[in-house]
Amino acid sequence: MRKNSIKNIRVNEEVHRELSNIIRGEIKDPRINPMTSVVAVEVAPDLKTAKAYISVLGDEQSQKDTLAGLRSAEGFIRVKLAKSINLRNTPEIKFILDQSIEYGVNMSKKIDDVTKDIKED
Template structure:
């Protein structure tokens, strides 16, 4: 699969999964703000790693991540209806903490700057 096609599929999957989580998933455990940051689909289109960033306290993050993982089958079915692919990839949801990590590094740099 060409690099261009895989990046188009990744971006289209990211958009659709974000819309599905925002509008269609009705799980009451989803209390944190959810943002789909990245989707990586394997070359054979069998798996899609979905990276989500969650905003909220730790307890709501854990509950929301668990709810998203349990609704992965529903998300996969909805993606299959909206995006025409030969095989609909299996959804694997992972927590993306790069924003928090970046904020931590920014805080460390700010402290170093204040010490000088």
């Protein structure tokens, strides 16, 4: 299975959907911020590993706590994923903090500030 094959894209989407549901509804860890979202998931072609890109709305400490909570719940998440998705191998998930949404919001604020200054002049 190639990296960009249709099967791999479908597996990525299914793991993304189920991972979002598990994080949103089944994990009770207080360290995990309620405003946590799964941005993207990349499952390796051999279905052994997966990279989950996580976005957390909050300060830097909240992001670190959420990442620590998710890493400690990896086994639980993998078991839930195995029960909900019928794959030959359940991938081992590596959580990676994605700050692209936060970066976009900051850039949008800066652009709005600049255009507001131009309109005042």
